[in-house]
Amino acid sequence: MKRKVTLKQIAKELDVSISTVSKSLRNSLEIGEETRLKVQAFAKFYNYRPNNIALSLKNRKTKTIGIIIPEIVHHFFSTVINGIEHVANENGYSVIICLSDDSFDKEVRNMEMLANGSIDGFIMSLSKETQFKGDYHHISEVIDQGMPVVMFDRVSDEILCDKVIIDDKLAAYEAVQSLIDKGRKKIALVTTVDYVSVGKLRTDGYTKALLDNGLPFNEKLIIKIEDVDTCEIIIGKLLEDKAIDAVFAVNELFAVTSIKAANKIGLNVPKDLAVIAFTDGIISKYSTPTITTVSQSGVKMGNRAAKMLIDRLESETEQEEDENYTTEVIETHLIERESTN
Amino acid sequence: MKRKVTLKQIAKELDVSISTVSKSLRNSLEIGEETRLKVQAFAKFYNYRPNNIALSLKNRKTKTIGIIIPEIVHHFFSTVINGIEHVANENGYSVIICLSDDSFDKEVRNMEMLANGSIDGFIMSLSKETQFKGDYHHISEVIDQGMPVVMFDRVSDEILCDKVIIDDKLAAYEAVQSLIDKGRKKIALVTTVDYVSVGKLRTDGYTKALLDNGLPFNEKLIIKIEDVDTCEIIIGKLLEDKAIDAVFAVNELFAVTSIKAANKIGLNVPKDLAVIAFTDGIISKYSTPTITTVSQSGVKMGNRAAKMLIDRLESETEQEEDENYTTEVIETHLIERESTN
DNA sequence: TTTCAACACTATTACGTTTTCGTAAACCAA
DNA sequence: TTGGTTTACGAAAACGTAATAGTGTTGAAA
Known part of the structure; x- marks a missing residue:
């Protein structure tokens, strides 16, 4: 040895x-x-x-990016990591990943841990609990210390920093519009609880599309899922009670569950029920029928976020305090598959 | 600021x-x-x-674990990371993740990058190309320098270190046996190219199950997929040409593709064709029909791997050279769903 | 002979910690 | 007064690196 x-x-x-x-x-x-x-x-x-550590100490930079995300066993987030990692790697950076498990405390702990010199900057997406609490002091503190932060997807207006998002409202609007264009009239929305920023925006898009087309807005057609395990029953009930002819789901899981619930009560997808999901993942591609989705390119988001962070890190001429933060909007598009016709 | x-x-x-x-x-x-x-x-x-960096330099330990895996947009691998991260976090460690993209060069580069002081030890799964080449010098070098390595899933006998695996051969054997128990006689194997260690082992288990039950072994019933995109056609042809009544697929993707191919030529799953997949992921759970799988608990694997690494790191009384490496086998079990009856 | 420059290399500092060793001052006992 | 112990603190080294600022020698120009 x-x-x-x-x-x-x-x-x-x-x-x-x-x-x-x-x-x-x-x-x-x-x-x-x-x-x-x-x-x-x-x-x-x-x-x-x-020795990297000695170099880091001397140069006061670690060439390492800290990533804080709610979970990793999740197609979208792992796709984003993939995007970040590649750009980071090309530029000689490593990535260190911490999971918040959608817990505020863990998010705070992890950030404090990394902020003490371990990394040069953060790329992060807020945990549900953090969004619920609306407490972002740990993030502002880090920014205050001069450490750049780039937020993606689940962001907050209360924090001033670079951001990468998709236009959730517009994307939802277009998805619902496409359902309307195909003659669907009674469109249900299957979404998450309100405090998740993206859920809110998607709901707004859904509502706007209905109103713009002169369709009635019915509160009852919106169901907010808290617990994934019981959602099949809830969705099934919705399909039976109301004469729904389309479902717009804010994620794949809700979409595929809707299809299963529909099949169970003898409805055919897409004939009797059209389904569109937000987030293009692996389920939509391999489900039967395959599901029409709003593609939300995680890779691209990761690429952009990493680029923004690295640009800021490398440009930092040590004193200039420009703070001209930007918010990049990644374009989405509809991937039409079998669940709509 | x-x-x-x-x-x-x-x-x-x-x-x-x-x-x-x-x-x-x-x-x-x-x-x-x-x-x-x-x-x-x-x-x-x-x-x-x-300052963490100063502490790392002084203590000669970083409290950071390096993870090298082929890809991250992959249910199994992200599950393992999840398992690693949790145990690591509980013990005050961070994880730094590098992707090899199944490339030998990138695997080598990433390991060299991290080995120069950035981390205390590795947890890794070999890239396809590395397994194909059979060149493990970068790993032995790291081990030689006294840095502990724990390998999981895609491992190699040529490297002496701690390992966490499942009994791929036995698990495959049991899966095929269960098909035979249900009266299936002509069982196809849909697998990957041979040099991926786990693919080879699963093939062995398949073969042994057939022979032990006095069923004919037919080379033609084994198809090795190189390119995922064209596999539906290949599988479709297999189903039409031979009178297959069951498919054992080494991963979810091949399984769901087999089902789609079967549906296309009018076969009903599970009535005409039973399907079992290796690796319990998200597709199997939400596919129609849901797919019977061999569960391969990534979380547990990650937990164990992290535990093994940390134990070794903390026990290292600086000079003792025990080197009593162990290989832990994580148990698997069959999760019966709709694709078999 | 002096002066200057070029050459080839070394000493030192700094990054931020922790720790070992040391020491001055105060106190106490004999 | 002497010697010893305790208290309360500081100096310096160490981790490994890179850069700045030297230092000593040689040779040549003035």
Whole structure:
């Protein structure tokens, strides 16, 4: 077992100073060719690599991005990570990932943990509980200390920082409009509880589409799912009670569950019931029938978020306080599949 | 914008030495109560937190685990990460994740990057290309330097280290046996190319189950998918040509594709064709019909892997070279759903 | 002979901690 | 007064690196 070799050890072995070794390895002209080559050969032989931690301490930057997301076993979030990781990697950054499990406390703990020097900046999406509480002090604190933060998807207006989002309202509007265009008149909305920012926006889009088309807005056609496990029953009841001819679901799970519930009571999708889901994931692609979705490119979101963060990190000329924060909107589009016709 | 405060700044401000500040904050008895309380109050006011990087450098440990996996937009892998992250977090560790994209080069690059002091140990699953090449020098090198490595799922016998796996052969055997028990006689295997270790093992289990039950082994009933996009056609042809009555697929995607192919040529699942998939993921649960799977608990695997790594890290009394590596086998079980009857 | 420059290398500092060792002052006992 | 112990603190080293600011030697120009 050979431990990692350091500049000091090489210096001692070759009987020169640490500075000479350091400069030789960086091909400094200050060092004579003979010494330089000797040091390089020795370093290569012992497979010398500079210690990242020492470099981080010295340079005051870690070349590491901290990611805080609610969960990772989730198609959209893992897609975003994928997007972040690739851009980060291309630029010589690593990513360190922490999960909030949709818990406020864990989000706070994780951020504090990383903020003490471990990373150069954050990319994050708010936990449900944080959105519910509306308490963002941990984030403003970090920003206050001069650490850049980029938020994506689940963001908050109360925090001033760079953001990457999709136009949830518009996307929802277009999805519902497409249902209306196909002659659907009684469109249900299956969504989450209100405090999740994106859920709210999608509801707004849904409502607006109905009103713009002169369709009646019926509160009863909106169901807010709290517990995923029981949602099939709730949806089933909705389908039976009201004469629904289309469902707009804010995620894949609700969509596929709607289809199953419909099948159970003898409704055919898409003939009797059209279904559109938000978020294009793996379920929609492989479900039977395949599901029409609003694509929400996680990869692109991750790419953009990483780019924004890195740009800010590299431009930071140490004192300039521009703070011209931007919010990027990633375009969405409808992927038509079998669940609508 | 208030920058992070350091011991040095506090010391200067209060006109004491750095050591006094440090000791005060750790409640050392060496320091008089008055000074101690004064320092603590000051530190609290300025929200002092020790710099992680400096601590890492001093302690020669980062409290960070490096994870190298082929991809992250993948139910199984993200589940494993979830399992790792939770155990890591409970023990005060962070996780830093790198993706190999199933590329040998990227796997090597990422490992080298992290091995230079950024992390205390690795948890990894081999990339396809690495398994194909059979070149594991980057891993042995890391181990050689005294950095613990725990491998999971896609492992190699050529590397001596702790491992967490499932008994792929046995699990496959039991899955196929269950098909046979239900009267299926002509069972096809839809698998990946051979060099992926788990694919090979699952094939072995399939073969053994057939032979043990006196069923004919027919090479033609095994199809090895290289390209996911064209697999529906290939599977469709298999179903039409041979009178298959069951499919054992090594992953969910192949299983759901088989079902779609079957439906297309008028076969009913499970009546005409039974289907079992390896890996219990989200597709199987929401497909129509739902798919019987071999559960391969990623969370449990991640938990165990993290536990093994942390145990080794914390036990390392700096010199003992036990090297009593263990391989843990996570139990699997069959989750019966609609695709078999 | 002096002066200056070029060369080849070294010492030192700084990043932020913790810890070991040291020491001055105060107190006490003999 | 001497010697010893306790109290309360500080100096310095160490972790590994890179950059700035030297230092000493040689050779050549003035």
